Amino acid sequence: MTDARPTLDPAHLNPAAPRPLHYAPPEGWTRVLLEVAWEGSAYGGWQSQPNAPSVQDTLHAALGRLGLDTTRPVAAGRTDAGVHAERMPAHVDLHAPQIPPERLPVALAHVLPRSVGVLRAQTAPTGFHARFSCTQRQYRYDLLQAPQPHPLEAGRSLWVRSPLNLAAMNAAAADLIGLHDFAAFATKEDRQTVRELQRLQVTAQPLGYGGRISLEVVGESFLRHMVRGLVGTLIAVGQGKLPPAQVAEILASTDRRRAGVNVPPDGLYFVGANYAGFPELWPTDLRP
Structure with a gap:
């Protein structure tokens, strides 16, 4: 027995539409978050x-090295090549596990490469699915604004030499909040392109060698390269190459050619996720 992907009425474009909320592992297996x-x-x-x-x-190979009979792990979201994750919920189904869930992070630390870690684990609540039960996902894109690049930032942020107009970027971001057709910011997307963007905010903090500019993006789900397209467009606004008011026109056009470039994946992080139907899960520090 395996999970079935929930189906949506094609005429119902609202991503918040009702859908099946109960999922179960195969009989005799234990689902672990x-x-x-x-x-x-x-x-x-x-x-x-x-x-x-x-x-x-x-992760699947590491679980196998521990001698566990396991299904393939399922995550809250699929990330592009080069994208990082700070806190990605995932579930795995185990058959007669010999290791208690709460001890899995320590056990996996001995068999995983240094680039991957399991921070914590617990038995998943009844009906939980890491991907299909998820109601909110949060990403962050980090920029380094400095006269020169910093070697410790390589692969972790996008270097921008000139100062950015954060007020203009946030003004443009405000026009993107809400339920819209985001086709203008997606790449080769064959799914329906209506999504709800719940938060898009630009903030800055000083560093000893420049400044950190972070773009926080929150929604239930995202299109292919949508976050990177949004960031590229807002950077163009911050550089004065694009008037803030024009971003709303680009959104309405649904024309990908009019929006900014997809920024590299280096500065993109999956930060966390929420599950509205499962309040007993760990909080992920997403602001309401």
Whole structure:
């Protein structure tokens, strides 16, 4: 017995529409919730793929090295190649596990590479699915604004030499909040392109060698490269290459050619997720 993907009425474009909320592992198996973190530069993303190492395969192999009979792990979201994760919920189904869930993080630390870690684990509540039960996902994109690049920031942030107009960026971001068709910011997307963007905010903090500019992006789900397209567009606004008011016009056009470039994955982090139907789970510090 395996989970079935919930189906949506094609005429119902609201991503918050009702859908099945109860999932179950195969009979006789135990579903375990993991919180996974990784440094993504060595991986082709979370999802298993034939031409590059993946976090999913790396975690699955580590569970096997512990002698556990396990299904393939399932995460709250699929990340692009090079994207990092601070706190990614994932579940795995175990058959007659010999290791208690709460001891899995320590056991896995001995068999996982340094680039991947399991921060904590617990038995998943009844009906839980890491991907399909998720109601909110949060990403962050980090920029380094400094006269020169910093070697310790390589692969972890996008270097921007000139100062950015954060007020203009936040003004443009405000026009993107809400339920919209985000086709103008997606790449080669064959799914329906209506999504609800719950938060898009630009903040800054000083560093000893420049400044950290972070773009926080929160929604239930995202299109392919949508976050990177949003960030690229807002950077163009911050650089004065694009008037803030024009971003709303780009959104309405649904024309990908009018929006900014997809920024590199280096500065992108999956920060956390929420599950509204499962209040007993760990809080992920997402602001309401």
